[in-house]
Amino acid sequence: MSLFCLLWTPLFYLWRNSRGSEGGSGAVWALLLGSITALAQFFLGSLAEPGGFGLSRWINACIDIVSLPAVLPFIVYFLLVFLRIVPSSAHCGNFALLWLIPQGAMRTLSWSTQRDPSLLVLVPFLWTAVAAGISFFIELILRSPVPGVVLALFGLLLLPFAAAAVYWAFFSQWYPLGFILLFLTALPMGISFCRIKKQ
DSSP states (O other), X not given: OHHHHHHHHHXXXXXXXXXXXXXXXTHHHHHHHHHHHHHHHHHHOOSSOOXXXXXXXXXXXXXXXXXXXXXXXXXXXXXXXXXXXXXXXXXXXXXXXXXXXXXXXXXXXXXXXXXOHIIIXXXXXXXXXXXXXXXXXXXXXXXXXXXXXXXXHHHHHHHHHHHHHHHHHHHTTOHHHHHHHHHHHHHHHHHHHHHHHHO
């Protein structure tokens, strides 16, 4: 499980690019800033302490475990593009995946002693699902007519919270709900793969 947490994101990134995704402009910035963020989080610890199986656990998943770690690289990416540090041709999905590689390495160090598949297997998968899903929705927003933009924006906003709910459901051992939410969270990623393959 520790190997999965360590290797899943880089292998996913390589596989995604082998399917014809756009190149890796901004890769150095993604790896550098992702490493700094992962180190800071490793030493600072949790920002939202979980209190049990309820709302506090879901908030912890949003801030410390699933959602914010996967969304933060997109925020930084658009800031770097706005400041013209990273070219606008850089692919935001690739930037986010590269950012998450150091995160997976540091999390492997901190989570390996717990031997919890929800952390070591499910969370890295959710990171990639959120990263691929957000980039998919961003492309839809840029290319779709107004009704499609509204739906894509709704999906973009909902996806990180749904991913946190997946972790919360599995942690709370509500497995049927967890698998349903996992399918819905991974669906945009699956659709994006079909689009890449067709291109």
